[in-house]
Amino acid sequence: MSLSSALNNAFTGLKANTRAAGVVSSNISNASNEAYGRRELGLSALSAGNLGGVNVASVIRHSDPALLADRMVSDARLAYSNDMFTFAQRLEDMVGESGTAGSLTDRVTAFENALLSAASNPSSTQRLELVATNARDLATTFNELSKEVQVSRQSADTAISLQVRDLNDAVSRLKDINEVIVKAKATGTETASILDERQAILNQISDIVPLRIVERDKGEISLFTRNGATLLDGMAFEVGFSTTGAIDASTTFANGSLKGLTLNGKAVSAADGGMFAGGSLASKFAIRDEAGVLRQSELDGMARDLIERLGPGGPDTTLAATAPGFFTDNGVAFVAASEAGIAGRISLNAMIEPASGGSWRIRDGLGAATMGEVGDASLIKGIADILGEQIAPSSGALSPVARSFVDHVSQFSSAMVGERVRSENAFIFQTAQNTTLKEMEFSKGVDTDQELQKLLQVEQYYTANAKVISTVDSLFERLLSI
Known part of the structure; x- marks a missing residue:
């Protein structure tokens, strides 16, 4: 040499x-x-x-494309299960654990106990006032639960809009990166840094929808959802969505009051089996259009059952056929056609509100012109008895099996616990899987x-x-x- x-x-x-x-x-x-x-x-x-x-x-x-693909799909599933668990847990917390102060079952028990106490001494204004107070608290609890469901649905609708914006922005940036990579390949320029940037963008949106990435000959990628929606293939496809200003129990996707997704102007679904199923975007639709609607209808069914048990045709024979009963629809008589959202509107009849001076009507009847015999507890006992009577509900949201009002509430509370447990188990499983995939990814990294x-x-x-x-x-x- x-x-x-x-x-x-x-x-x-x-x-x-x-x-x-x-x-x-x-x-x-x-x-x-x-x-x-x-x-x-x-x-x-x-x-x-x-x-x-x-x-x-x-x-x-x-990099390991197969491992990355599995991890990104896991990101989406974890985000979905996290959202559903959070919703179920929040609603369970609002319903409360059976036997704890302030829970829905506790409100029902307190109302029943107040009725029994008043029945033992119907002449006591203090005991009648206690019945009114506990009845008002029960109605308020229904109001608060209904409000929580609608707040969750409204939040989901807002989150959908934000995620659609993020998804569109990310796809647009990926399209620009594709162009940079193609030029770099043609000129022999290193692409490692731009590939890192591309992966960072993919990571940012991997929880929104499960992604499928196809690499093309010149180094650029095409991007699809796992269920076949095209997000990027030469050109960027635009996902569309319009928010709704205010959501209440009557505002649903089924009746056309809420908007769904579009892809380049064509309607697509985020529900199970739909093109955008499986990620946090789908979970937001599930809360807004399925879980939230179901829980609201169940609350409405129980509120309707309570109103009808203590309304015209019930134990209070002084009530006219069209008069507001013990519980009302924001002060007026309830009608079956207005069931949607009744849990948010149920209220104690103003004639027997605490401190109104009308508590004697709990004993003598809402339609009574004057006070009756102060020792007569038959109406109070009748109210207590009908709450425990096995009656088939009028609402289609509840099981058609004849149950007492207490049974309806207990079943709903148990359902909330069961839903939370199921969603928590799914969340724990997805967390463990996602953690394992990330550890494998890091083990093949630096x-x-x-x-x-x-x-x-x-x-x-x-x-x-x-x-x-x-x-x-x-x-x-x-x-x-x-």
Whole structure:
């Protein structure tokens, strides 16, 4: 080997060592970055006449497409299960655990106990007032539960709009990145950094919908949902959605009051089996259009049952056929056609409101012209009895089996616990799966111990190349001095 060849080998080696040190440094500094792909220097022999040397051919970015795809699908499933668990848990907390103060079952029990107490001494104004107070509290609890359901539905509708915006923005950015990658491939420019940026964007939206990525010949990608909706394929497809200003119990997707998704102007579904099923976008639709509507209808069914038990045709024979009963629809008589949202409107009849001076009507009847016999507890007992009577509900939202009002409430409370348990189990499973996939992803990523060992090797190689240059320089000086 000539001195010139040795010098060229050492010089190209120094350049390669400098690049290698930069690659190792980048790997270590991004070890915890989920979007980062581990770098490795691609080297090749340099044939420059007879001088030889080493050439940095490329910087290789390592990734596992199959593992990434599984992890991103898991992201979407985890987001879905998290949203459904959060909704179920919030509603269970509002309903309250049976036997705890302020729970729905506790309100019913307190109302029943107040009736029994008043029946034992119907002349006591204080006990009659207690009946009115507990009845009002029961109605208020229904109001609050209904409000919580509608707030959750409204929040879901707003979140859908925000997620659609984020999805469209991300797809637009991915389209721009596709163009950059194609140009970079054509000019031989490194694409590792832009691929990291692309993966970061994919990670950001992977919880919104389950994604399927197809890489094309020139390095660009096409993006689809797992159920076949095209988001990006040469051109960016636009997902459309319009929010609704105010949502109440009568506002549903089924009756056309709420909007769904569109893809380039065509209606698509986010429900189970639909093109956008499986991620947090789908969970928002599930809460707004399915779970929330179901819970509201069940609350309405129980509120209607309570109103009708204590309304005309019930134990209070002083009530006219069209008069408001013990409980009203915001002060007026309830009609069956107005069942939707009644849980949010149920209220105690103003004639027997606490401190109104009309508590005697609980004993004598809402339609009574004057006070009756103060020792007569028959109406109070009749109210207590009919709450426990097995009656088939008029509402189609409740099971058609004849049950007492207490049984309806207990069944609803149990259903809330069961739904929370099911959604929690699904959430725990998806969390464990997602955590495992992320750990596998990291295990194939940057190993800082290995990178530090590489850095020590780079230092050794650098020293060796520098020593060769120094030696060649000394030899050239000796030759020139001859």
